[in-house]
Amino acid sequence: MEIIGQKFFNILVMRSFFQDFEDDDEGNIKSCKMHDIVHDFLQFLTQNECFTMEVKGGNNTKKPLGDKIQHLTLVLAPTGPLSCVLFSSCNMRTLATFDSKFNVVDSTLMSQLKHLRTLNLSGNCIEELPKEIGKLVHLRFIDLSYNDDLKRLPNAVCNLYNLQTLRLNWCRVLESLPQSMGKLINLKHLYVRGCFRLKYLPKGIGRLTNLRTLDRCPVGGGKDNDEAFKLGDLRNLDQLQGLLPIEIDGDLKLVAGEGEKALPLGNKQQLLHLRIEFVGWTQLFHWRKKI
Structure with a gap:
């Protein structure tokens, strides 16, 4: 597709x-x-289905939306909460923000937008998402990129079994992902590039056999336990495409043993580039498949 x-x-x-x-x-x-x-x-x-609203003075600006509005974009909203007082339609499929600075997402709003397919809150100042986001089971796409204050995601995100894309690029203080990520059986694209504090991925990602994009794969990170994603957990991710950047931080002897489990790379027919970086080392290994 x-x-x-x-x-x-x-x-x-x-x-x-x-x-x-x-x-x-x-x-x-x-x-x-x-x-x-x-x-x-x-x-x-699309004038009856799509609408762009410029939010002045936070949520004090209330402009009624028709019941047919399905795709809403909020523009230039200042710092403040993103709450349900802005909306009158519960049938929205898309909610996006542009050049906005929302820092709080109202839990009631998450419960109200039950038919949402696309949620784009990138570039805001969000510190955390309410657990009620787990009720939006029709979500296919979430973009939380460039939220510099976002430290973690609620475990309820793992209930979004229809989710196909999760974008977390440049969430600089993001420390961890939920351990139940393996429940996102339809996830195809996971973006975590620029998440410098994310030292390891949850082990459950190794069960996401539909995963096609993984733009950063930290392994090791001081996590010598069963909860951390290891190099050997790549063995079942045969749908990966394009570039796979692996960052290794830890005992190289242990990593070498895990590397044998991840082979053969030949099963990953769509993987074109493999980049391996040893954190704290100056050497970089780059592998490119011959076409």
């Missing part, structure tokens, strides 16, 4: 449907814009 989607995207790029591209450090497109004429036309077509 992703490959077909990429082909469609490339076709639209060739036809100037998108413009103003920005690339990340690895050369991948991270953002773009629609052509103005196309954007205006799509706004006209």
